[in-house]
Amino acid sequence: MADQAQPILTRIQQKNRDLILEGALTVFSESGFRGATVDQIARAAGLSKPNVLYYFGSKDDIHKTLLTTLLDMWLAPMVRIDPAGEPLDEVLGYVRAKLEMSRRFPRESRLFAYEILQGAPHLTEILGGSLRGIVDTAAATLQGWMDQGRLTPMDPRHLIFSIWALTQHYADFDVQIRAVLGPGHDAFDEAERFLENLYRKLLEA
Amino acid sequence: MADQAQPILTRIQQKNRDLILEGALTVFSESGFRGATVDQIARAAGLSKPNVLYYFGSKDDIHKTLLTTLLDMWLAPMVRIDPAGEPLDEVLGYVRAKLEMSRRFPRESRLFAYEILQGAPHLTEILGGSLRGIVDTAAATLQGWMDQGRLTPMDPRHLIFSIWALTQHYADFDVQIRAVLGPGHDAFDEAERFLENLYRKLLEA
DNA sequence: CCTGATCCTGACCGTTTGGTCAACAACCGA
DNA sequence: TCGGTTGTTGACCAAACGGTCAGGATCAGG
Numbered sequence A, B: 001m002a003d004q005a006q007p008i009l010t011r012i013q014q015k016n017r018d019l020i021l022e023g024a025l026t027v028f029s030e031s032g033f034r035g036a037t038v039d040q041i042a043r044a045a046g047l048s049k050p051n052v053l054y055y056f057g058s059k060d061d062i063h064k065t066l067l068t069t070l071l072d073m074w075l076a077p078m079v080r081i082d083p084a085g086e087p088l089d090e091v092l093g094y095v096r097a098k099l100e101m102s103r104r105f106p107r108e109s110r111l112f113a114y115e116i117l118q119g120a121p122h123l124t125e126i127l128g129g130s131l132r133g134i135v136d137t138a139a140a141t142l143q144g145w146m147d148q149g150r151l152t153p154m155d156p157r158h159l160i161f162s163i164w165a166l167t168q169h170y171a172d173f174d175v176q177i178r179a180v181l182g183p184g185h186d187a188f189d190e191a192e193r194f195l196e197n198l199y200r201k202l203l204e205a
Numbered sequence C: 001c002c003t004g005a006t007c008c009t010g011a012c013c014g015t016t017t018g019g020t021c022a023a024c025a026a027c028c029g030a
Numbered sequence D: 001t002c003g004g005t006t007g008t009t010g011a012c013c014a015a016a017c018g019g020t021c022a023g024g025a026t027c028a029g030g
Helices: A011-035 A038-045 A049-055 A059-079 A087-104 A106-117 A124-147 A156-172 A174-181 A187-203 B011-035 B038-045 B049-055 B059-079 B087-104 B106-117 B124-147 B156-172 B174-181 B187-203
Strands: none
Touching: A011 A038, A011 A049, A011 A059, A011 A106, A011 B011, A038 A049, A038 A059, A059 A087, A059 A106, A059 A124, A087 A106, A087 A124, A087 A156, A087 A187, A106 A156, A106 B106, A106 B156, A124 A156, A124 B174, A156 A174, A156 A187, A156 B106, A156 B156, A156 B174, A156 B187, A174 A187, A174 B124, A174 B156, A187 B156, A187 B187, B011 B038, B011 B049, B011 B059, B011 B106, B038 B049, B038 B059, B059 B087, B059 B106, B059 B124, B087 B106, B087 B124, B087 B156, B087 B187, B106 B156, B124 B156, B156 B174, B156 B187, B174 B187
């Protein structure tokens, strides 16, 4: 998890690697790993295909770099749950933060969704390792609050799953939601109110 | 939506088409459309590649057939919500039915998840058409119950979204859930209790 | 048992794809 | 300005892919 000692990158390396990762994020999140082609990534990045492969050895390399780079950011809100805070505020804050991530970073959400759907070939060790640790910590915090009677008792891990499911759904299934709601709806605005209400009801001791 | 007048199929056609669709469901649900190959489907079905393409003109054809065939089954539980029933029972019944579908038909769930993630290229007209109609009907039923004070008022469409998200999550993100929970957990059993509790709390007027 | 329709497959084809490479261009410190 | 490092690309390759086809095997009705 700790950043390796990065080799110093030249200005050009920095810029082009960023362009590639940015383009690849768009392409991978639209088509999945197999559906994306190096050519598409190159076009999205504004570079030639060989040039893309000059900076990253392979398509797989780009994908793996994206996943591991973005995982920390993706999990950050859960780590910020504060055991010293007010239980309801902390959980509602987490829900809000997670929904905000779905709103602002739908590509990242879809990237992870594809990876998990596929069986998480690039994330297996992380899933059972640091992710599990982070969830365990958060679950312990929640369980503590429940034991103190400050939160309605329930399975804390499934509470976390529910937050993931409900917030990421709005990014990952965006097409479906827009089709069902029709025009003139801001699904995320509505979701924010709906989820705030849901978790308030669910959690108030 | 109504079944076309099917040409009569021979015994062999019936059997082999079923074998192909069954194998394709497995392969597509594991790898997505682009990730799946006709060869894999053929192997999963126990047939040769040309033979698969003898029964279905193209890979696309198999995929489209699967999606449209399974969509009715997938949406069936929502259609069964009975406006004359007891509101809480009806919703909890729907939740239970939907979770049971995730448990018993995870491949179908993933098939649809891939399709929606991809932007639903094969389902766009259905999404904005019959699906929307079905959701509108169910939403109207829910809204009616809320207006009568028999259900806590909330946005009925987002209530439906929440049920989709929470139940399908256990099929689609199964790998992640198993990694986080570790061995010795039946995620679906736990989810059944958790969701029953969640929706009971949320909906009791 | 015959015969036409159905079923099946090895060999093949054109395209797409990830990746390589030699050669050239741009950069940059000395 | 020079020289080596870094950056860039057109042309190319082998493998994988979706799909075709001619011809042979099998089936089912008469």
